[in-house]
Amino acid sequence: MIKEGSFAILIWLALLAFAGLALALGETYWITLATRVAIFSIAGIGLNFALGNGGMISFGHAVYFGLGGYVVGILASHAQSYLPVYDGLFLIEGTQSMLITWPLALVIGGLVAWLIGALCLRTQGAYFIMITLAFGQMFYYFAISWPAYGGEDGIPIYVRGTFPLLNTLVPISFFLISFVLLSIVLLIVWCLNRSGFGLALNAVRQSEARVENVGISAKRVRLLAFVISGMITALAGALFADLNRYVSPAMFSWTLSGEIMVFVILGGVARLIGPVVGALVFVALEEVLGGLSEFWHIYLGLLLLLIVMFASGGITGAIVREKADGCV
């Protein structure tokens, strides 16, 4: 039993150390694995903010992951073909600059989360889960049937997006970019949880009526949290597109929504570091068990079952002394 803060720092350092070790040994594949962990962690942190802190069980977070990916993919495809995205009254050209694609992914992820959230948050419980899933499927089939951007085949990106002063095609550079973003996202969510807004969100999760009675609009708090959650996940999607140099409708698939949820549940719901632990274990299992058997998901399923039945606080909950965030 250790302190949650120490555990979080330990995990954070472990990820950095793993990438450092891989660099020292010249194992570029391991660096890519660490990058995957960092990106999945960001997606999980996004979902955890809505699911853990806000109590909104979204089964459609692949929407934002996919949107982030498609922003990068679409802009890259235009940059590659030198055809503008739009030329009419004004001109929008494709770009591969990460400093443009990230903010755009954040904005579009946030806008769509706002629209979907405003509709979905009228419902609760099982209906909320189903309606978020329904939106996920809509985006999935839309991406499949949109021939301009590859349809089912997706969009290949020939070179990774660019970042000033860095050669992003070198694995360790791209890892560092993802890792720094992960750290920033962790810091932002940590601050949010301690802010008045974070308190209100925790209170809303407990009782909407009580929160309204003290003068806070529960709906507004929920919606804002949902938008922030969508934006974080969209950022992860943008990074994932650049990591694989390829985007496909699979980024919108409900299995991906499920996987992001697995990161959160494995690691610990409403824990700051939970999704990072979850993504770490997920990628490790995928690598180790995936090498042994094609059907490694059986073991993942068993592990998930054990965790849900015997350690509902996830891995973090089993190791750490404190109760989950907002449960003092």
Place this chain on the structure above:
Amino acid sequence: MTLLTVENLTAAYGATQVLFGVSLQVEQGGVTALLGRNGVGKSTTIKSICRMLPYKAGVIRFNDVDLSSLPSYRAAREGIGLVPEGRRCFQNLSVEQNLNVAARPGDWTFARVVDLFPRLRERRSQSASTLSGGEQQMLALGRALMTNPKLLVLDEATEGLAPIVRQEIWTAIHSLKAQRRVSILLVDKSLTELASVADAAVVMARGESVWSGPMAALTNDLKDRYLGV
């Protein structure tokens, strides 16, 4: 000056009408007691004022604002601080977080609330779920004060508490009254305590207000007839 005016308020839970015409007033800086037997609609009246029930008919004017069409969080922002029946703190937040979650600028600050209830200071970083019933009641009262309300609404604030804790709550209510900064609408069962603090009384029977006047004018005959004491 009148802070809250309720006239001919009706309310229903779904198809079942519960309130058939409630009228009451709370004066600026005054304390009004809402009396009546169990099930006459005291809590429903309070829920209607706090906009927790869909509006049916009647007037709810607060500080010259028509509350009847506002959502409940807006009513709270206008300055109604509810201390709900059965305490209802945020169990997953600490004492300090409970107080700060809805705090709005004004006279009442964390320091002043813990001066009023020193026990809350001792337990500031403790989870609300680990407090005793009386402490939770103090916390609920403190939380309402932290929103710096113009009107404090107390629904059965001393119900089910140990006598010594009840006394502490009553002392706090007395000191709030003495400061004359906040008006109070009280629902409670103990007439003796109410008599010492309330200026005005409204008596309810079967979903209607049947009598209102100064607390001192509440005769034994009325008490017998409507309150069963």
